[in-house]
Amino acid sequence: MNIGEVAERAGLPPKTIRYYEDIGLIRPMRSANGYREFRDRDLHKLAFLGRARALGFSIEDCRTLLALYEDTERESAQVKQVAQEHLVQIDAKIAQLESMRATLAHLIEECRGDHRPDCPILEDLSAALQ
Amino acid sequence: MNIGEVAERAGLPPKTIRYYEDIGLIRPMRSANGYREFRDRDLHKLAFLGRARALGFSIEDCRTLLALYEDTERESAQVKQVAQEHLVQIDAKIAQLESMRATLAHLIEECRGDHRPDCPILEDLSAALQ
DNA sequence: GCTTGAGCTTCCAGTCACTGGAAGGACTAT
DNA sequence: ATAGTCCTTCCAGTGACTGGAAGCTCAAGC
The missing domain is CATH 1.10.1660.10 (Multidrug-efflux Transporter Regulator; Chain: A; Domain 2)
Structure with missing residues (x-):
């Protein structure tokens, strides 16, 4: 081939x-x-x-x-270990994304999304100090 | 500074x-x-x-x-749109990871993880051709 | 036999968002 | 004067490809 x-x-x-x-x-x-x-x-x-x-x-x-x-x-134990470690990584990524998602979804809900400039999303981002 | x-x-x-x-x-x-x-x-x-x-x-x-x-x-609508598009991407990534997680977790459960060579995880991977 | 087009080859550069390290100048404290 | 820390620039590497250029090979049609 x-x-x-x-x-x-x-x-x-x-x-x-x-x-x-x-x-x-x-x-x-x-x-x-x-x-x-x-x-x-x-x-x-x-x-x-x-x-x-x-x-x-x-x-x-x-x-x-x-x-x-x-x-x-x-030994199948070797394969299983590789897979389990990968699963832990996947779970960590999912948790991180879920956390981002929750914050972002909340901010989006709060934002009216109209022609006016005031925006809770930008307010949150700009309040990042401390 | x-x-x-x-x-x-x-x-x-x-x-x-x-x-x-x-x-x-x-x-x-x-x-x-x-x-x-x-x-x-x-x-x-x-x-x-x-x-x-x-x-x-x-x-x-x-x-x-x-x-x-x-x-x-x-206009806050512009900010909201950027945020919403990002949320869609996050949701897509989460869905992809959840799907991987489900398959992988299932395979891990099936694998005894002992000293013997037979392993459902490798069997699944090697059965990828139709 | 010739041309055309598809398929194959290698090699180089770009992606994304940094990160590490080297070589060297500037500042602070003793 | 010296030591140590902070700063500078520049270059290269990360992961896993992906795009594109330049050029060779092959199969089909005229």
Whole structure:
């Protein structure tokens, strides 16, 4: 398979696939013409990466997960730990966004949003000292 | 005020304040020795920026909000619109994270996390191809 | 055989909002 | 005079791509 076909099937842009090769996540073969030649195994890895990225794992986490995936001697505890640490990060981000959301939604409610200049949103932002 | 004091009082690192000057958000004066000389107005702006950034507004949004803040002729509707668009983005991010969280939490529950290699998390990731 | 267009290659630069570090000048206290 | 802290500028790196330029390869049609 060339990069276009594998991109289609893995659901990743060709640019991203080249980038993943650059950083050593995959190692496709090369045809005589210099084109990358992807095998099923590469496609499978790329799909794995796409799914892991969609779950928000960092590239370094993906590297770890891929290594665990290829290691038939792995202990599932190792995988679970990576996933649990990621879940903690996700929860932290959600909490931060919820907090922003609450403040912002409150300010928006207070603001009349008309042609007059007085605005509780700007008042809040400008009252940030202390 | 020098940059150290204003950094302390605005709650922003000096590096960030220099960066904000670089991109034209603030324009502190200069003392004869080449040091930046911040006035109350600059401090106020920096605190405004810190608060807006803490609410997740992008730098470009901050630029807009700061301009509206300084424009006594503004209509509060303009401010409200910027804030509402930002709220939509926050909601989208929260939804995305909640979706990731749900999938990940489910997979983590399923995984025994012991010394054996079989792992529903890796199985899910590797089953990404249709 | 030639042309056209799509697909592939590499390389460089840009994104966003900083952050770290180096090299060196200015100020303060002893 | 010295030491230590604060300030300056400039350059490079972060994460994970993404856009674009310049050029090679391939398949189809005339």
